[in-house]
Amino acid sequence: MRHTAIKVLLIGSPNVGKSAIFNYLTSSYVAVSNYPGTTVDIATGHFKFAGRRFEVIDTPGMYSLIPLTDEEKVTRLLLSRQVPDVVIHVVDAKNIRRMMNMTLQLIDAEVPVILNLNIMDEALHRGMLIDVIMLEKLLGIPVIATSAIHKTGLGVLRQAISQYQRVKPAIFKLSDEIEQAVQRISNRLVDSYGLNKRLAALLLLQGDTMMMTMAQQEAAWPEIAAVTTQLAANKKNSLEALIAAERQAVVDKIADQTVRYARFERHNMNRLAGWLGKITREPLTGVPILCFVLYFGLYQFVGKFGAGYLVDYINNSLFIPVLNPLAIGVIHDFIPWEWLQSLLVGEYGIVTMGVRYAAAIILPIVGTFFLVFAVLEDTGYLPRLAMLVDSVFRCFGFNGRAVIPLTLGLGCGTMAVMVTRTLESKRERLLATFLLSLTIPCSAQLGVVLALLSHNPVAVTIWIVYILAIFVSIGWLSAKFVPGSRSAFYMEIPPLRLPLAGNVIKKAYSRMVWYFVEILPVFIVTSALLWAGDHSGLLAALVHYLEPGMAFIGLPSATAQAFILGFFRRDYGAAGLYDLAMAGKLTDVQLVVAAVALTLFVPCIAQFSVMIKERGFATALLMVVMIVVIAFCSAALVHHVLSLVNVPIL
Amino acid sequence: MTAQSVVTLRAGEKARIVSINGQHAGNVRKLTIFGLLPGMEIEVVQTCPVYVLNIDNTQLALDREAARAIIVTKFQPGRK
Numbered sequence: 001m002r003h004t005a006i007k008v009l010l011i012g013s014p015n016v017g018k019s020a021i022f023n024y025l026t027s028s029y030v031a032v033s034n035y036p037g038t039t040v041d042i043a044t045g046h047f048k049f050a051g052r053r054f055e056v057i058d059t060p061g062m063y064s065l066i067p068l069t070d071e072e073k074v075t076r077l078l079l080s081r082q083v084p085d086v087v088i089h090v091v092d093a094k095n096i097r098r099m100m101n102m103t104l105q106l107i108d109a110e111v112p113v114i115l116n117l118n119i120m121d122e123a124l125h126r127g128m129l130i131d132v133i134m135l136e137k138l139l140g141i142p143v144i145a146t147s148a149i150h151k152t153g154l155g156v157l158r159q160a161i162s163q164y165q166r167v168k169p170a171i172f173k174l175s176d177e178i179e180q181a182v183q184r185i186s187n188r189l190v191d192s193y194g195l196n197k198r199l200a201a202l203l204l205l206q207g208d209t210m211m212m213t214m215a216q217q218e219a220a221w222p223e224i225a226a227v228t229t230q231l232a233a234n235k236k237n238s239l240e241a242l243i244a245a246e247r248q249a250v251v252d253k254i255a256d257q258t259v260r261y262a263r264f265e266r267h268n269m270n271r272l273a274g275w276l277g278k279i280t281r282e283p284l285t286g287v288p289i290l291c292f293v294l295y296f297g298l299y300q301f302v303g304k305f306g307a308g309y310l311v312d313y314i315n316n317s318l319f320i321p322v323l324n325p326l327a328i329g330v331i332h333d334f335i336p337w338e339w340l341q342s343l344l345v346g347e348y349g350i351v352t353m354g355v356r357y358a359a360a361i362i363l364p365i366v367g368t369f370f371l372v373f374a375v376l377e378d379t380g381y382l383p384r385l386a387m388l389v390d391s392v393f394r395c396f397g398f399n400g401r402a403v404i405p406l407t408l409g410l411g412c413g414t415m416a417v418m419v420t421r422t423l424e425s426k427r428e429r430l431l432a433t434f435l436l437s438l439t440i441p442c443s444a445q446l447g448v449v450l451a452l453l454s455h456n457p458v459a460v461t462i463w464i465v466y467i468l469a470i471f472v473s474i475g476w477l478s479a480k481f482v483p484g485s486r487s488a489f490y491m492e493i494p495p496l497r498l499p500l501a502g503n504v505i506k507k508a509y510s511r512m513v514w515y516f517v518e519i520l521p522v523f524i525v526t527s528a529l530l531w532a533g534d535h536s537g538l539l540a541a542l543v544h545y546l547e548p549g550m551a552f553i554g555l556p557s558a559t560a561q562a563f564i565l566g567f568f569r570r571d572y573g574a575a576g577l578y579d580l581a582m583a584g585k586l587t588d589v590q591l592v593v594a595a596v597a598l599t600l601f602v603p604c605i606a607q608f609s610v611m612i613k614e615r616g617f618a619t620a621l622l623m624v625v626m627i628v629v630i631a632f633c634s635a636a637l638v639h640h641v642l643s644l645v646n647v648p649i650l
Numbered sequence: 651m652t653a654q655s656v657v658t659l660r661a662g663e664k665a666r667i668v669s670i671n672g673q674h675a676g677n678v679r680k681l682t683i684f685g686l687l688p689g690m691e692i693e694v695v696q697t698c699p700v701y702v703l704n705i706d707n708t709q710l711a712l713d714r715e716a717a718r719a720i721i722v723t724k725f726q727p728g729r730k
């Protein structure tokens with residue numbers, strides 16, 4: 001492997017600008033995130049320096065070598081199994097005291113580590129002066145200061161990576177008692193753990209589950225376990241906290257010699273950021289601000305501007321009058337066969353329907369949503385959102401952390417189901433996946449539903465209240481019946497930062513591209529399938545078969561088609577409904593019923609496949625069956641209640 | 651100076667951590683990775699809807715259950 005590329009692993013906790021460093025090194029862009037969970041899949045990039053090739057791997061954020069979530073486990077495995085040539089530990093310079101604890105763990109592991117003090121600008125703003133040369137000397141490893149956002153120090157970092165020479169770093173001894181236990185355990189370890197024996201022994205003492213499962217195969221396991229029990233006896237704190245605290249004492253000693261605080265005048269900008277940070281955090285001011293952010297960010301910008309104005313413009317001014325006739329003209333001129341003509345530009349044509357749905361109806365909505373979400377991420381607002389809703393979320397068996405996948409679900413359910421990996425327990429991931437699939441409308445659906453209903457405020461209100469009621473009741477019920485308890489809520493609240501327009505746009509853009517590349521083929525295949533179904537008469541038969549069901553929930557038979565489409569993509573179904581409504585084929589009551597049914601209806605094929613991947617086939621299938629039943633019953637309920645009460649404004 | 655839980659502190663009060671109690675190894679781990687270790691100084695910033703603590707240069711939000719596990723001794727007024 002060594003002769004092909006030099007393997008560089010980037011590790012560090014969330015919020016330290018790891019992805020920004022990755023992007024600089026590899027000069028390609030992957031989302032830079034401000035909340036745990038963006039680096040869902042491991043990003044790999046390359047760069048060349050002085051004739052040698054370097055492979056850089058960006059890893060999911062981790063706080064400690066002892067993993068808590070599945071994502072952190074991935075990083076730990078990468079570290080122990082991939083045998084990187086250089087490991088860059090990226091830390092937030094202002095939190096060096098807290099983060100160096102993991103640097104010491106890495107040094108203990110004898111990993112070839114470079115310490116990267118990132119976000120130096122914020123440390124400087126707080127008057128922190130860090131003696132990098134002294135730090136290098138004390139730790140015995142290279143230390144590089146950078147500020148990714150201002151692009152300073154990055155060249156030096158690249159050079160340090162390319163010139164990295166394995167050095168023998170300092171050894172940081174803990175108390176005699178612990179060192180003796182470490183010695184006794186490591187003497188008995190025979191297997192290879194991908195990490196050196198000192199760290200393996202320390203991890204065992206700290207109760208690391210990954211290490212425990214492996215070490216239980218050892219012949220000397222009973223003696224190893226005995227050492228741990230013996231050491232833990234009569235201690236006020238757990239061994240884990242004890243070892244961390246001893247390591248922290250070492251860190252503090254190093255920090256005392258290298259970090260100084262300068263006296264300085266607080267900058268006005270800082271005071272403003274501090275004040276904003278405070279009012280967005282406290283419930284009295286934070287909750288109104290949260291409503292304000294959601295109203296303007298989601299309703300006004302995504303709903304009104306994206307789904308209303310942009311969709312109208314692209315669909316009604318670009319596709320219908322210009323692009324569609326153009327495509328139809330060209331294809332009729334050059335292709336003589338009717339079947340191919342209709343496949344490309346007919347009622348279910350790949351161009352006239354598939355591409356139009358993707359580009360004109362879905363893309364503007366998803367694009368505006370990703371833009372808003374990127375701003376929320378880069379400002380550091382999302383963790384504040386999480387802490388404000390924590391007490392509400394506990395009713396559903398979650399902690400506030402779940403707000404991130406659930407909010408992301410308002411953008412794209414497929415992406416959101418992937419991000420449920422950041423939740424700690426299996427139970428939370430299960431509940432979140434179910435609620436995402438059932439109640440949370442993705443931005444495409446949300447946009448279309450708002451566009452369908454927005455001419456009638458009563459209709460919008462009924463839809464919102466009903467979906468919220470389903471969310472609350474199903475969430476509460478499933479939390480009640482799925483065994484287990486919620487895990488404790490803890491989250492770092494980063495300072496509010498002014499987002500860089502360039503970063504926000506790049507991030508929103510790269511997600512849009514991801515989304516578009518993902519949906520366009522599905523839309524094309526769906527169009528082709530529908531065309532085939534239409535030609536063979538299968539579609540008509542299927543629609544006919546569904547008609548009694550549609551009649552039961554009070555919808556015209558034409559909508560059956562939208563629901564069949566909805567199975568391929570929820571957004572495709574929503575877009576189909578949009579076409580029907582624009583043709584004036586639905587009353588307001590029918591629109592509300594259709595909107596409710598479609599919001600609750602099965603997730604799209606892409607989301608379903610991710611559900612299978614993340615939760616297993618049986619669980620995913622069970623969820624879909626439950627969702628179809630709930631959606632149908634809900635729609636029937638809404639239909640019958642609305643026709644009984646006869647709301648005058650509808 | 652008596653040891654007490656963080657949940658007994660009010661916003662604005664400062665204290666030093668004595669120990670992290672917890673039945674759940676996982677919950678203790680969460681606190682220690684954020685630097686909530688015996689000997690560290692904390693400041694309570696906010697208590698509702700969740701606890702917000704300042705530790706070093708980090709702001710950390712915790713729910714009541716997690717905060718309850720942190721045992722501290724309060725700094726006496728006028729003493730640092």
